[in-house]
Amino acid sequence: xxxNKYPEETRKKILDVARQLFYEKGYDNTTIQDIIDxxxxxxxxxxxxxxxxxxxxxESVIDNLGVSDEQSNWYENWxxxxxxxxxxxxxxxxxxxxERYAILYSSExxxxxxxxxxxxxxxxLNEGARYLKVYIDEGVADGSIITHYxxxxxxxxxxxxNIWLGLNIVRYSRKExxxxxxxxxxxxxxxxxxxxxxxxxxxxxxxxxxxxxxK
Numbered sequence: 655x656x657x658n659k660y661p662e663e664t665r666k667k668i669l670d671v672a673r674q675l676f677y678e679k680g681y682d683n684t685t686i687q688d689i690i691d692x693x694x695x696x697x698x699x700x701x702x703x704x705x706x707x708x709x710x711x712x713e714s715v716i717d718n719l720g721v722s723d724e725q726s727n728w729y730e731n732w733x734x735x736x737x738x739x740x741x742x743x744x745x746x747x748x749x750x751x752x753e754r755y756a757i758l759y760s761s762e763x764x765x766x767x768x769x770x771x772x773x774x775x776x777x778x779l780n781e782g783a784r785y786l787k788v789y790i791d792e793g794v795a796d797g798s799i800i801t802h803y804x805x806x807x808x809x810x811x812x813x814x815x816n817i818w819l820g821l822n823i824v825r826y827s828r829k830e831x832x833x834x835x836x837x838x839x840x841x842x843x844x845x846x847x848x849x850x851x852x853x854x855x856x857x858x859x860x861x862x863x864x865x866x867x868x869k
Contacts, residue, residue, distance in 0.1 A: 664696070668693065669718060672711045680761075681764070682762055684708075712764070719754040737794070749857035774816065782816065783808040783813075784808070786811060790804045824866075835859075
């Protein structure tokens with residue numbers, strides 16, 4: 655398979671091989687050479703033609719796992735009858751994507767990296783919150799969300815779910831996670847945004863148990 659003749663197929667093959675290796679061996683235990691060995695004749699130069707680093711490959715794998723065939727990116731075409739329901743269902747969909755989180759949480763080196771944490775923080779504060787606000791505005795318009803601060807609410811949800819919980823869920827004991835989720839449920843109820851329902855609670859606990867079982 656020539657790198658120049660079929661660049662998209664080559665990129666997809668690299669991601670497919672890396673995805674399987676990251677899931678089976680974990681990100682930290684997978685080397686670039688492991689990926690090369692699984693590519694059937696492609697070289698290291700081909701990999702670096704498409705990706706800057708192993709971390710860049712991981713980011714692309716994670717992004718692809720988060721997007722369905724009906725979406726061109728994570729924030730398009732959310733399902734649901736109201737703005738609040740769309741946000742709930744998208745959170746639930748994310749939590750039920752065990753493979754995505756298994757791969758992400760296998761990258762312990764990156765999860766402890768200040769640079770990685772900073773990049774995730776800025777991404778959620780800016781891009782993530784901006785897209786989420788579309789559905790919060792929809793919820794305000796249809797009455798499912800009551801707030802005078804849609805921009806701040808979008809930042810709060812994005813940072814809480816992806817930083818306070820998302821990056822740290824693997825480090826919490828089951829009891830610690832339960833306390834944090836029930837606190838978060840009460841916090842959202844106190845500002846008239848009943849975001850965390852039983853389905854999200856159960857999916858969060860199920861994800862935690864699954865990740866712990868892989869250790």
